Amino acid sequence: MILYGFWRSSATWRARLMLGLKGLAYEYRAVNLLENGGEQNRPDYVKRNPMRQVPLLELHEEDGTLLHIGQSLVIAEYLEERFPLPRLLPVGRAERARVRQIAETINSGIQPLANTAVRLYVRDVLGTDENAWCRHWIGGGLTAVEAMVQSNAGPFAFGDAPTLADVCIVPQLFHARRFGVDTDAFKTLSRIEKACYELDVFARAHAELQPDAPRATP
Ligand SMILES: N[C@@H](CCC(=O)N[C@@H](CS)C(=O)NCC(=O)O)C(=O)O
Known part of the structure; x- marks a missing residue:
């Protein structure tokens, strides 16, 4: 693979x-x-x-x-x-729908608005502050996701084990901070993120640890 x-x-x-x-x-x-x-x-x-x-x-x-x-x-x-x-998705149909709703909200309702090609268009063609653009759309989208996780969150976004919802939330929070969104305001999402990073899989998957990430020069 x-x-x-x-x-x-x-x-x-x-x-x-x-x-x-x-x-x-x-x-x-x-x-x-x-x-x-x-x-x-x-x-x-x-x-x-x-x-x-x-x-x-x-x-x-x-x-x-x-x-x-x-x-x-x-x-x-x-x-x-x-x-x-x-499993990345829970067993029950209704539960799966809730997890998919969170994932899809991030996938189609937040991330595409701050994609590289979109940001460059906003900056270079529309002549607008692309960071303000990203803050607006990511901040608004995460406000909705914060509301969505309230009812089913355990340590993770949906209960006691990580699901596709956590898989989408963690990278989106990193990008939210990159554009200046105050992620501490999202109390449940912040708690979920902390629980995720305690797992080795999440800790190792962090963007800055990847082989093509720029290395700080000594
Ligand atoms: N919905 C797609 C989004 C993929 C996507 O937007 N990828 C970005 C990086 S996160 C990309 O390749 N951007 C290239 C570009 O904007 O030119 C997915 O979940 O795979």
Whole structure:
């Protein structure tokens, strides 16, 4: 299995967490989104993922068929079907809907508004402060997510074990801070984040620990 990604990409971070929580081994191939015109735009990568985004999971089906799966939540569903345990989604249908609602709110209601291509457009074409733009959309979105987790949160976003909801919340909080959102204001999300980082899988998946993350010079 090969995971194509970028150290800071929150969607790659989600895929890293899913693979980690399921205990699956994979090779990581870094795609630098910022340099050389963005390696996601290279013809060999576009052939694999026409959307020109990370993450992308490359793997073989049991019969040898080669698969390229883009979209982190589709990766989650695929992994859940093929490697059911440990679960990323709860057993009950209604509970699964709640977890998926949190994940999808982040995936389609928050993250795309602060994506690299969008931020560059806001800054370079619209001539607007892209950090203020991101703060507005991420802050508003996380206010909704904070309300969503209230009723079912245990130590984690949904009960006693991490789910797809936590997998989406943790990277989004990192990015919220990057743009100046005061994440301490989200009391339940902050508590959930702390519980997640106490797990080795979450601690190791942090963006700044990835092999393509810039290293501080001594
Ligand atoms: N919904 C997609 C989002 C993927 C996405 O937005 N990836 C970003 C990095 S987090 C990307 O590749 N951006 C490239 C660009 O904006 O040019 C997913 O969950 O995989």
